Amino acid sequence: MVELRGIGKSFGRPVPRRVLHDVSLHVDRGERIAIVGASGVGKSTLLNVVAGLETVDEGHVIIDGHDLATLDDERKATLRRERLGFVFQAFHILPYLTVAQNVALPLALLGRRNAEADTRVHAMLASVGLADRAHGAPSELSGGELQRVAIARALVHRPALVLADEPTGNLDPDTARTVVATMHDAIGESGASLVLVTHSHTAAASADRVYRLTPSGLVLDRG
Amino acid sequence: MSVAAQYALSRAISGRARDVLKGRTLLAVMAIAFGVALGYAVHVINQSAVRELASGVALLSGAADLEVRGPREGFDEHLYPVLARDRDVQDASPVVEVDAKLAGARATLQVIGVDVFRARSITPALVGRGDDALDTLRPDAIFLTRAAARGLGVEPGQSLHLQAGLQVATLRVAGYVGDDGDRQYAVMDIAAVQDRFARDGRVTRVDLRLAPGVDRAAVARRLQASLPAGVHVAPPATTADAVTRFSRAYRVNLDVLALVALFTGAMLVYATQTLAVARRRTQFALLRTLGLSSRRLVAGVLGEAIVLGIVGAIVGLVAGYALALLALQRFGPDLGAGYFEPGAVRPSVDAWSILAFALLGVLAAVVGSLLPALDASHAAPAAALKAADADVVVPARSRPLAWIGLGAGAAMAFLPAVNELPIFGYLAIALILLGGILALPTLARALLHALPVPRHVPAALALSHLRATPGRFASMLAAVVASVALMSAMAIMVDSFRDSLDAWLRVMLPADIYVRTAGDTAFLSVADQQAISALPGVAHAEFMRATTISLDPARPPVVLLARDIDAHDASARLALVGASMVPRVDAPPPAWISEAVADAAHLRPGDTLTLPIAGRDVAFTVAGIWRDYARQQGSIVIERKRYAASSGDATVNEAALWLAQDARAGAVRNALLAYAGTGRLQVTTPGELRRLSLATFDRTFAVTYALEAAAVVIGLAGLSAALVAQTLARRREFGMLRHVGMPRRAIGRMLAIEGALLAATGVIVGFVLGFAISLILIHVVNRQSFHWGMDLHVPWPSLAALGAVLIVLAAATARLASNHATGQDAVRAVRDDW
C-alpha cells in the first residue's frame, strides 16, 4: 500500500537543514501505524511527503504501486482525491457549508453527487454519531464534533489510506478518547490503512505498530 | 498606563504600523485624496470664476450706487436728463454698450460709449488715457485695455476695423483704458458709438450716484415707477448676481460631482475598515477578553481613520490646487462649457475652504469607519475567538435604514427646487445611493439565492461561500456599487441629453443654409434682406431678429427671437413639447416660450404674457412651450412682423435659406459672401452646425465622464484589493482543498467565479440604482438646474460593455490572487497547526 524507501528531505537556504534522514516504512492494506516523536522532528513533513504535497530530496515514495516522483501535479491531485483521506489537528471544516456538505466534499470532487452519495454521507455521519446534525452549520458544533465531521469526510469516499496529523491535539483527553475510538471504528469498518501522527499515548495504543521518528530515521517503538 | 504599554496597545489595535500604510489602506488614502482633490479643485475653479465675474461687473460699474439697465437694444436717451435732474441723484452717467463685430473675424469686442465728463467721477475705469486729451471726444478715436490691445495685436496710433451693419467702421487706437488686468474691452465717446453702430438716441445703461444720506432702496423703488417697460433700476451687485446666477447651476452641478468622488472615497474607507476589522476580529476579541473597553476599541479604529483622512486630505489639497491651476490655464473657469470668456484667471485660495475640504476628507474617512468600528466593539468576544472566519456582522439597524433611505429618496425627487437649485434632487440621489448600499446584503442574498446551485464543484463552492457571507460581500462591493451607479446614471443622462439634442437640432435646423451676423453691431438691413432673398439659387428665405430683454433685474436677460414663423404650423420650426394652440383672432398675438421661461414664470399655453418691447409693454398669448438647448437663460419666439411693428426695427441678424431644386450650397455661399464681403457674415450648413454643437457637447461632458470613470477605477481597485486580501486570508482553506485532491486550477476557477459573481452583483445593483438616479438627474436635477427637458435614452451597448469589463477584470484579479494563494506556500497553510 505505502512504501517509503530511504527518504531524505532538507529545508532552508542558504544553509539546508536536514529534517528527514533515511526514513523507510512499509504499510500494508488495513494496517494502522502510529508515529510519535519530538516536536519539530519532521512528522508532519513525513505525512506531506506521503501525500505527495512535499517532494523528497532522496529515496522513493510508492503508493499503490505508483512512484510519486513519476506523477505530475494533476495526477498527484487525482491520487489524493481517489485514494487518500485526511484528518487535521485544526479540523479544517469549511464554515460556509453545512455539516453534510462538508462531508460530501470529496464525493463532489469525484463527480459523485447523486442519491447514492447522499446515502453514503448520511451513513458516514451516522457512524460518527452526528446523523442529527447533518444540516446544521459547523459553527454550531464543538471541537470534538467538528473532528468527527472531519473523520467522516476523510472516509466518505472509501480511501485506501487515511493520514491523520495529531487529530486529538486540539481536544481535551475525554473528547480525544471518543474521537480516537470513533476513528478506529470507522477505519476498521472501511478497511483502509491509517498513518497517525500523535503525541497521545492513548491514540498510539490502538495502533498495530508504533514508530518513533528520530533525526536518524524511523525506529520501531512497539511492534 | 505607561508609554510602552500604550504603544503596545495601539499596535495591537491597528496591527503593525507598516501594515497601516500598505495595500488597501493606501488605496483608501488615495481615494480620500482623490475626492478632496477634485472637490477642492472644482471649488477653487468656481470661486475664481465668480470672483472674476463679480470683479468685472464691479470695475465697469465703478462707484455707482444704482444702475438703470434696459434691453440689449437700449432705451430712449431722453430718460438720462430726467434721471440726472432727479432730486436724490448727485451724478448720472449715460453708457452705450455694444458687442462690436471685428471686421473679417468671428470675434467681437465689447465697446463702451461714455460721456467722459460724467464717467470721470463714477466709472474712472471707463475713461481713456492718450497723448491728446481731446481724443476722448473724437468720433474716430477708440481706447483699448492693454489686454484687448494685446489680444487684437494693435498699438496706439494704429487702426482698428469694426463692422456696422455690413459696412466697416475704421477707428484709430488713441490710447489705453482701465488697468493692467486681463479684461478686454474698449471705450469710445458715447455719441460716436450711437452714430457709428446704429444706436441713435438710445443708451443701454445709466449709472447713478446718489446724494449722501438718501435711502438707496427707497430711491430705487421711486425711480422704478417712472421707468418704461423693460427698463430696471437696481444696485450693481444685483447685476453681478444675475451674471453669476447664469452659470450657478452648472457650478453647483460640478461641485456635487466632485463630492461624489469623495463619497466613493468614503465607501472605500468603509470597505477597507470593514474587512480589516473582520480580519482582526480574533485579535480584538483577545484584547476585549484581556479587558480592553469597547469604547477604547472604537476610539482606536476611528483614530486610525482620522490618520487616514488627514493624510488623504493633505495629499488631496495639494493635488487639487495643482489640478485647478492646470484646468484654469487650459480650459478657463468653466472647464470649456462656454459660460465664461477664456482668459488667464488666477486661482482663488482662502484658508476657510482649505480647512473645510480637509475636514470633509477626515469626515469621509470617519464616516466610512464608524459602522465597522461599532461592529468590532459589539462582537461578543467569546464567539469571535471561536469563529475567526465568520462573516462581517451586518448591524440589524441597517435594514430598516436602507428602506427608509430608498423611500425618502424617492419621495424627495418630487419636491420642488430650493432657490432655483435642485437641493432635494441631490438629496434624493444621496439617499437612494446610501439606501441601496445599506440594502446590499439583503439584495445580494436575494440575488444569490435565486441562482441554482451548480453541479460544477468550484462554482458550487464559490456560490456557497458568497451566500454564507453576504455582509463581507456587501462591504467589498459598496464602493463598486456607488461608482457604477453614478457612472451609469451619468451615462444614461448624457446619452439621453445627446440624443435629445440631436433630435432637437434636426427640428430646429430645417433650412439648407444659415446666415448669421455676430455681435450686435452687424445686421442685415431691409435692403440686404431683399437682396439675399433674390440671390440666384435661393428658393425661400426666413429672417430672424435676436435680442435680449430683461424681465427681472435679478435674473439674466431673456433672449427674444423675432422670426418669420407660421402661427398655424409652429412645430415646423420649433421643438414644441406638450400641447400647443393657435390664439383666437381677438386674443393677443402668439409667443412660444422656452422651457426655462415656462418654469420661471409658471406659464402654460393659453396664458397671457407681457413683454417690454421698445419701452412699451406688449401683450402676447403663450401659444406653446418649446425646448431650447441653446439658450439656458430662457428665450421667447414671437412673429417678426409684430416685433417690427412694435419697435420700428426691421433689421435682422440671422437668415435661414432654402435652396432651389437644382441649386448648390457652395454656389449660394459664394454669392452671399460676394454680396456682403468676406468675413462679414457667418454662412453655415445644418450639417456643420450639428457637428459643431455635438462636438461642443461632447467636450463639455468629457470632464464629467473623466470624473465618473475615475470613480469607477477607484471602486474597482478597491474591489480588487479586497479580493486579493480575502483570498490570501483563505490560504488555510485552499490548503485543505488541495489536500483532499482539488487541483490548483479548480481553486483558481472557484475564485474567478466568486470574483465574477461579486462583480456581477455589484454591476446589477449598481445599474438598478443608476437607472433610478438617472431618472432623477433627467427629470429633477437637469430640469430644475437648467430647465432642459429631455427624453430618456439608455445606452445599452456601452453599459453592457462597462458591466462586462468590470466582471472580467474582477474575475481576472481573483484568478491572479489565487495563483498567489495556492502556491507551494499555501499547501503549508494548513500546517498552521499541523
Ligand SMILES: Nc1ncnc2c1ncn2[C@@H]1O[C@H](COP(=O)(O)OP(=O)(O)OP(=O)(O)O)[C@@H](O)[C@H]1O
Ligand atoms: N517549508 C518549510 N521550510 C523550512 N523549514 C520547514 C518547512 N516545513 C517544516 N520545516 C521545518 O522542518 C522541521 C520539521 O517540521 P514538522 O512540521 O514536520 O515538525 P513536526 O514533527 O510535525 O513538529 P510538531 O510536533 O511540533 O508538529 C521543523 O524544524 C520545521 O521548522
Ligand SMILES: [Mg+2]
Ligand atoms: Mg506537526
